[in-house]
Structures are given as structure tokens and as C-alpha cells.
Amino acid sequence: xxxxxxxxxxxxxxxxxxxxxxxxxxxxxxxxxxxxxxxxxxxxxxxxxxxxxxxxxxxxxxxxxxxxxxxxxxxxxxxxxxxxxxxxxxxxxxxxxxxxxxxxxxxxxxxxxxxxxxxxxxxxxxxxxxxxxxxxxxxxxxxxxxxxxxxxxxxxxxxxxxxxxxxxxxxxxxxxxxxxxxxxxxxxxxxxxxxxxxxxxxxxxxxxxxxxxxxxxxxxxxxxxxxxxxxxxxxxxxxxxxxxxxxxxxxxxxxxxxxxxxxxxxxxxxxxxxxxxxxxxxxxxxxxxxxxxxxxxxxxxxxxxxxxxxxxxxxxxxxxxxxxxxxxxxxxxxxxxxxxxxxxxxxxxxxxxxxxxxxxxxxxxxxxxxxxxxxxxxxxxxxxxxxxxxxxxxxxxxxxxxxxxxxxxxxxxxxxxxxxxxxxxxxxxxxxxxxxxxxxxxxxxxxxxxxxxxxxxxxxxxxxxxxxxxxxxxxxxxxxxxxxxxxxxxxxxxxxxxxxxxxxxxxxxxxxxxxxxxxxxxxxxxxxxxxxxxxxxxxxxxxxxxxxxxxxxxxxxxxxxxxxxxxxxxxxxxxxxxxxxxxxxxxxxxxxxxxxxxxxxxxxxxxxxx
Numbered sequence: 162x163x164x165x166x167x168x169x170x171x172x173x174x175x176x177x178x179x180x181x182x183x184x185x186x187x188x189x190x191x192x193x194x195x196x197x198x199x200x201x202x203x204x205x206x207x208x209x210x211x212x213x214x215x216x217x218x219x220x221x222x223x224x225x226x227x228x229x230x231x232x233x234x235x236x237x238x239x240x241x242x243x244x245x246x247x248x249x250x251x252x253x254x255x256x257x258x259x260x261x262x263x264x265x266x267x268x269x270x271x272x273x274x275x276x277x278x279x280x281x282x283x284x285x286x287x288x289x290x291x292x293x294x295x296x297x298x299x300x301x302x303x304x305x306x307x308x309x310x311x312x313x314x315x316x317x318x319x320x321x322x323x324x325x326x327x328x329x330x331x332x333x334x335x336x337x338x339x340x341x342x343x344x345x346x347x348x349x350x351x352x353x354x355x356x357x358x359x360x361x362x363x364x365x366x367x368x369x370x371x372x373x374x375x376x377x378x379x380x381x382x383x384x385x386x387x388x389x390x391x392x393x394x395x396x397x398x399x400x401x402x403x404x405x406x407x408x409x410x411x412x413x414x415x416x417x418x419x420x421x422x423x424x425x426x427x428x429x430x431x432x433x434x435x436x437x438x439x440x441x442x443x444x445x446x447x448x449x450x451x452x453x454x455x456x457x458x459x460x461x462x463x464x465x466x467x468x469x470x471x472x473x474x475x476x477x478x479x480x481x482x483x484x485x486x487x488x489x490x491x492x493x494x495x496x497x498x499x500x501x502x503x504x505x506x507x508x509x510x511x512x513x514x515x516x517x518x519x520x521x522x523x524x525x526x527x528x529x530x531x532x533x534x535x536x537x538x539x540x541x542x543x544x545x546x547x548x549x550x551x552x553x554x555x556x557x558x559x560x561x562x563x564x565x566x567x568x569x570x571x572x573x574x575x576x577x578x579x580x581x582x583x584x585x586x587x588x589x590x591x592x593x594x595x596x597x598x599x600x601x602x603x604x605x606x607x608x609x610x611x612x613x614x615x616x617x618x619x620x621x622x623x624x625x626x627x628x629x630x631x632x633x634x635x636x637x638x639x640x641x642x643x644x645x646x647x648x649x650x651x652x653x654x655x656x657x658x659x660x661x662x663x664x665x666x667x668x669x670x671x672x673x674x675x676x677x678x679x680x681x682x683x684x685x686x687x688x689x690x691x692x693x694x695x696x697x698x699x700x701x702x703x704x705x706x707x708x709x710x711x712x713x714x715x716x717x718x719x720x721x722x723x724x725x726x727x728x729x730x731x732x733x734x735x736x737x738x739x740x741x742x743x744x745x746x747x748x749x750x751x752x753x754x755x756x757x758x759x760x761x762x763x764x765x766x767x768x769x770x771x
Contacts, residue, residue, distance in 0.1 A: 171205045173438055176201070176434045178201050179201045181240035182236040182240055183424055183428075185263075186256065186419065187420070192233075192236055192257065194419060195402040195414050196231060196233055198402050198408065199338055200231075200338045202374050202379060203379060204240075207305060208241040208244070208245055209440075210380060212444055213225045213303075220272050220452070221449065221451050221452075222450040222534055223446075224446075225302045225304070227306075230306050232267050232280075233266060235265065235267045236256055238274070239256065247273050267279065275560075276530070280552055280555075281309065283522075284307075285325075286320065286523045286529075286553070287529050288304045289328075289333060289527050290533075291530040291531075301332075302332065306334070309340075310348045311344065316522070317520075321527075322392075324520065325366070326364040329391055329392070334393045337357060338399050339354060344416065345415075352398060357396050358370065366393065367385075368396065370395075370398065373398055382397070383395070404431055405431070455489075455619075456486065458483050458613050462609045462610065463637060466633050467633060471628060471630045473567075475609050475626075476624065477505040478609060479609040480505060483612070484509060484513065489536050490539070490616075491515065491538055492514050492538075492540070493515045493531075494507070494516060494542070495541075496516065496519050501541040515527070521549045522550045525557065526553050528540050528557075528562075529557050529564070532564060539616075540564065541566070543582060545584045545585075547590070551590055554566070555595075561620075565618075568587050572585060573737055574627065574746045574750055575746070576743075576746040577743045577744065579743040585716050586715075587623070588691055596621060597621040598621075598690070599623050599690075599692040600624045600689060600690055601691050601721075603663050603664070603666035606633055606639060607635055608626065611624060612624060618643060634667075641689060647686070648684065650685040654682050656764075657683045657684070658706045660686045661712045661721075662687065665713060676764055679765075683706075686699070696728060699725060700730070703731075711736075712736075714753075715736060715737060716736060717737075717738065736753070736755065737755065738753065741753075
């Protein structure tokens with residue numbers, strides 16, 4: 162039996178949170194107040210009764226966690242954080258202002274918010290990652306994820322439900338704010354809680370249903386959740402706009418702030434419900450586990466020049482070397498570990514390896530969750546399949562996440578598998594991510610050392626690995642760094658510069674020999690850092706040679722050539738321009754004009770040649 166004072170106290174807090182939400186959104190003249198109103202009791206119960214939290218150290222790892230997956234309800238999250246003392250309540254009225262960290266959707270500029278949410282359907286995957294992190298760290302705390310019923314139409318939610326059920330993550334609790342109304346019309350199942358329950362139970366979760374506006378019923382549901390031996394799903398029936406009579410269950414008010422006149426009417430309804438009750442939360446704790454600073458890596462290689470090895474395999478070898486240095490390194494894979502060679506890490510460190518199966522969106526979300534707890538997270542797949550998770554990757558940047566991503570099987574050089582398996586857009590995808598680095602090694606030595614470089618980078622990093630075996634061209638003593646390149650061939654009278662990366666570096670070296678035999682000197686640059694670029698080397702090449710030719714196994718849009726051209730350098734771009742199809746790698750590269758013969762033709766077209 163819930164004490165009467167506790168029930169009344171939580172009801173009062175819920176209405177205080179409502180008041181903050183409507184006032185701040187009206188001041189901002191934008192926002193989603195009705196979505197805040199429906200979740201007021203849920204948030205009050207979580208923050209003031211259910212979650213074990215330390216308001217003074219809300220960023221410590223031995224707190225329970227809340228992820229507001231329905232990120233448009235940010236004002237009520239800010240209100241709850243302010244009410245527990247994370248920041249001054251006066252700041253709530255700066256919502257959405259230019260100089261305020263209280264943005265329209267949550268980002269980790271505020272303590273208590275670890276990830277960015279708002280692109281719907283991603284919170285449960287992130288919560289899965291956090292819950293798994295706590296399991297690995299031996300921290301007995303819960304992770305709560307508040308979902309909107311509209312976002313449950315997203316497939317990534319079901320990917321997360323599926324894997325969490327398999328992993329039996331009993332410390333993961335999802336709450337569905339089932340308020341019936343979406344942005345433009347009612348949600349798929351509206352208030353049909355049985356439809357949700359049957360689906361969720363099928364993924365091996367325990368499920369309960371409650372009245373999302375009855376604090377006693379909510380406390381009963383959360384008490385069940387804490388005792389569950391499986392992940393737990395609470396279906397909370399709510400009313401959108403609850404607490405303001407003229408907004409309750411009214412369609413068309415999803416993203417509309419109240420006018421000043423409406424605010425005044427709403428305040429008259431809410432203020433009488435705020436009672437002067439001596440209520441003290443009993444869920445506040447003293448957290449003691451801060452996030453540890455990340456370690457720095459180093460790596461040594463032992464290859465012989467001329468040895469034939471695929472960079473994807475070198476990547477797998479590098480992971481093992483890095484994993485031996487840091488017990489907080491974890492690797493995720495999407496059922497291609499025998500092709501991406503993450504299998505080496507899986508075999509060596511099974512306890513720090515997570516098979517995410519063919520669900521790339523969920524894999525990236527899990528990685529975002531894991532890195533919030535101080536893990537160095539590597540994830541890999543075929544580059545083409547990472548495009549499915551573009552939204553999760555771009556949101557990772559807004560989460561200030563530290564992710565290391567590898568894409569293998571890139572370009573037409575993969576050969577017979579055909580275009581569905583060819584990563585031809587990945588450079589463009591990752592170059593466009595805020596704060597990202599993009600690396601494209603050509604041999605085993607550079608691949609291992611660049612994998613180490615990305616391990617030491619704080620942010621989103623991407624390494625592009627090649628399927629075919631290629632010869633080692635670098636000595637083991639060579640060093641590689643972010644923003645660098647290697648000038649492999651040069652003379653005092655170079656007539657053109659060939660800029661290549663990855664597999665086309667080897668074709669460029671063949672072209673160099675053919676051109677040299679014909680009396681034409683060219684410079685060859687291995688531009689292994691596609692973002693950021695080695696500006697100094699490229700500008701010098703443009704000044705000292707007449708022509709810059711870039712060659713890439715990628716579409717021209719957003720790739721290597723356009724990166725170089727962005728410096729203001731006139732660039733002749735050789736890239737994949739014809740519809741790709743199956744064939745042998747050498748046939749396909751020749752067809753696209755990105756092999757040695759294609760480079761020779763282009764150079765001779767540009768320079769004076771008898």
C-alpha cells in the first residue's frame with residue numbers, strides 16, 4: 162500500500178512538471194507541451210520515487226539511467242532535472258534560446274542527459290547498450306527508456322526488443338507513453354494495449370499495463386519491473402494533453418505551444434492541484450563510480466614488404482592487439498565477423514564481444530549506449546549495410562559519442578557479389594558526419610596503425626577496408642596519423658599528380674611505372690586520411706604539377722575527388738560512374754576507368770604526349 166502522503170506528493174510534483182513545461186514552451190513559442198503533459202506522472206514517479214539517483218553526481222555510473230526516447234518531450238525532462246537540483250529552475254525559461262543548453266530535443270549538454278534523442282526509434286537500442294554496459298561493469302542499476310507510442314512503428318525499436326530479450330537484460334525497463342495521438346493523426350494501435358503487449362511478449366519480455374496518470378498504479382508497475390528476471394515493458398495508458406482540459410485528447414496540437422491566453426487558462430487548472438505537502442524523496446543515493454578516463458593505445462606491426470594481405474584482415478589483427486591493452490574495449494558485429502575479421506577479437510575476447518546479428522541500426526544504437534559508460538567501442542559491417550544506420554550514426558555525433566566504425570567490402574573491387582554488396586557511398590556518408598574522421602588504408606601496415614589512430618580519437622571515426630588481398634608497401638617503422646598522407650613517388654619534373662587511396666593506390670603505382678617507361682613523370686600520393694585532408698601536401702602538389710587526378714573506388718559524389726576539390730584545387734576525378742554489376746575485380750575496375758590503364762589514359766590526355 163502506497164502511503165497517502167507519497168501519492169499526493171508525487172501527484173503534486175507531476176503538476177509542477179506540467180506547469181514548467183507549458184510555461185517554458187510558451188516562452189519559447191515552440192515545443193511539444195501536450196507530449197509533456199501525458200508523461201507528467203511517469204516522470205514524477207521515476208525521478209522522485211523509483212530511480213536510484215544522486216542529483217549531485219547524476220553523471221556517475223552507479224545511478225539508474227533514464228533515456229527520453231520521445232525526445233520532443235524534452236521540457237518535462239528538463240523540468241524534472243531542475244526540480245531534483247541538477248541546475249537552477251530559473252534556467253527552464255531559457256528553453257530553445259540561442260545561448261541556452263536546453264535545446265528543443267535533448268543533447269548531452271546538460272548533466273543527466275548522456276545521449277541525443279529526438280530522431281525517434283533510437284532510445285531503446287541505446288538503453289540496451291547502457292544496460293549491457295552496467296552488466297559488464299557489475300553495476301546493479303536499472304536503465305529506463307521512455308518511449309512514445311508513435312515511435313514504436315520504427316523497426317529499430319523491434320530490433321532492440323528482439324536482442325534484449327535474447328540477452329535477458331533484466332536491468333532494462335521500457336515505458337510506453339500510450340497517449341494515442343501522433344503528430345498528424347492517431348498512432349497505429351491507438352489505445353489497444355493488447356496489440357502492444359502481444360508483440361512485446363513475443364520477444365521474451367515481461368509486460369504489464371497500468372494507468373499512466375495513477376501514481377499508485379505506476380508504482381505497482383515499476384515494483385513488478387524491478388523484480389523481473391527479463392527485460393520489462395510497461396504499457397502506460399495516458400491522455401495527450403492531460404491536465405489541461407482544452408488540450409486533452411485533442412488532435413492537431415502535437416507541436417504547438419500554448420498562446421499567452423491559453424497559458425493563463427491552463428495555469429488556472431493546474432495551480433490548484435499543486436499542494437503544499439512535506440514530501441521528501443527516498444530514492445536519492447550517494448553515487449561513487451565516476452567514468453574513468455580512456456586509455457591511449459600504441460601498436461607495432463610485423464609484415465614483409467610484398468606480403469599479400471587484405472586490409473580487412475589487418476584490421477582484425479589490430480583489434481586483438483588493441484584489446485590486449487585495454488579491458489574496456491568492446492567489439493560489435495552484425496553477423497559478418499568472418500568477413501570483417503572481427504572474428505579474431507571474438508575468439509580472443511568473447512566476454513567483450515557482442516553479436517548484434519543483421520540489425521545495423523540497433524548495433525549502432527547499442528554502441529552509443531556502451532560508450533556512455535567509458536567503453537571504447539568498435540563496430541563493423543559491410544560498408545553498404547552501414548547506410549541503413551545513417552540516422553543512428555548522425556545522431557551519435559550529436560550525442561558527442563566516441564565510436565570506431567569499420568566498413569569492409571567497398572567498391573567494385575569486391576568483384577562478383579555485385580552492386581548490392583558494394584559500398585560505393587560510404588565516404589560521402591561519413592564525411593558528412595559532424596566531427597568525423599575518415600581513413601582509407603591501402604596495405605596491412607597502414608591499416609593496423611590507422612586503426613590505432615582511430616582508437617585514440619575521441620569522436621566518430623571510420624575506416625574503410627578492402628576485400629581483395631593487396632601487397633604490403635610500407636615498412637613496419639612507417640608512422641601514420643590523422644590528417645596525413647604519403648608521397649610514394651615524386652621527381653623534380655612531375656607533370657601530374659595521381660591522388661589515390663585504398664585499392665587504387667596499387668593501381669596508381671602500376672600506372673607510374675607505365676608512364677615512366679613512356680617518359681612521363683607523375684607524382685603519386687596515398688591520401689589515406691580522407692577527412693581531414695593533408696592540405697599542405699595537396700596544395701604543394703597542385704602548385705608543383707600541372708594536373709591533379711584523383712582515383713577512387715567510390716561514386717564521385719562526396720568521395721575522395723570532391724574532398725580534394727573542396728580545397729579549391731582543380732581536380733580531374735576518376736571514380737565509379739557506370740552502373741556497377743558482377744564480374745572479376747580487375748574487369749570492373751577497368752570498366753570504370755579506375756585501374757592503372759585508366760590512369761595512364763587520363764594522364765596522357767592531359768599532358769603533352771607525342
